[in-house]
Amino acid sequence: MAGFNVSEKALDFIRGCTIDFDPKTGLSKTVQTGKRYLSQMSGMFADEAALQAKVAENDEIIYEFHGLPVPEHEGDLAFGCSIVNPGKVGDEYYFTKGHFHTILETGEVYYCLKGHGYMLMENPEGDWSAQELRPGEAVYVPKRYAHRSINVSADEQLVTFFVFRADAGHDYGTIETKGYRKLLVERDGKPAIIDNPNWK
Numbered sequence: 001m002a003g004f005n006v007s008e009k010a011l012d013f014i015r016g017c018t019i020d021f022d023p024k025t026g027l028s029k030t031v032q033t034g035k036r037y038l039s040q041m042s043g044m045f046a047d048e049a050a051l052q053a054k055v056a057e058n059d060e061i062i063y064e065f066h067g068l069p070v071p072e073h074e075g076d077l078a079f080g081c082s083i084v085n086p087g088k089v090g091d092e093y094y095f096t097k098g099h100f101h102t103i104l105e106t107g108e109v110y111y112c113l114k115g116h117g118y119m120l121m122e123n124p125e126g127d128w129s130a131q132e133l134r135p136g137e138a139v140y141v142p143k144r145y146a147h148r149s150i151n152v153s154a155d156e157q158l159v160t161f162f163v164f165r166a167d168a169g170h171d172y173g174t175i176e177t178k179g180y181r182k183l184l185v186e187r188d189g190k191p192a193i194i195d196n197p198n199w200k
């Protein structure tokens with residue numbers, strides 16, 4: 001995760017500091033969120049026409065995230081919250097863009113605070129996994145796996161708290177270009193995994 005604004009208090013992190021996170025919203029009085037709107041998700045969903053129709057009707061926020069400006073050095077830990085709103089584009093649930101880490105050999109932990117979702121993961125060799133997430137459950141994202149948070153609730157936000165090595169960096173471009181091998185769609189009112197017809 002990246003993109004944040006912080007108050008001077010948050011800059012105390014080098015000496016140790018306490019940050020508030022509301023478990024119901026994932027929000028912090030100290031840290032502002034970065035926001036992703038539907039219009040910024042062009043090319044990410046299988047049904048681009050359905051996405052553009054939604055953008056024309058209401059270009060709403062699809063997800064938010066925040067983290068502290070922890071120095072991107074070996075040994076430091078980056079952390080923050082991800083907040084995915086409920087909704088669908090066509091039959092595909094709202095999700096975060098998803099990313100590999102620039103340092104591919106990087107694991108990450110996501111702890112679910114609220115909602116119902118999945119962490120969809122895949123590695124460059126083609127192995128993939130979809131781990132269901134409910135409040136109180138943590139998912140371990142192994143090194144080498146891209147990861148995307150997906151909200152399958154009809155009416156509730158998916159809120160997760162994440163921690164990873166601060167020098168890992170983010171590679172969004174690979175997913176933006178290739179897409180994910182698998183998609184999480186609604187079938188008969190339930191989440192189902194299908195092959196991505198547009199995967200390159």
Ligand code: NI
Nearest residue numbers: 001108147164
């Ligand atoms: Ni990550």
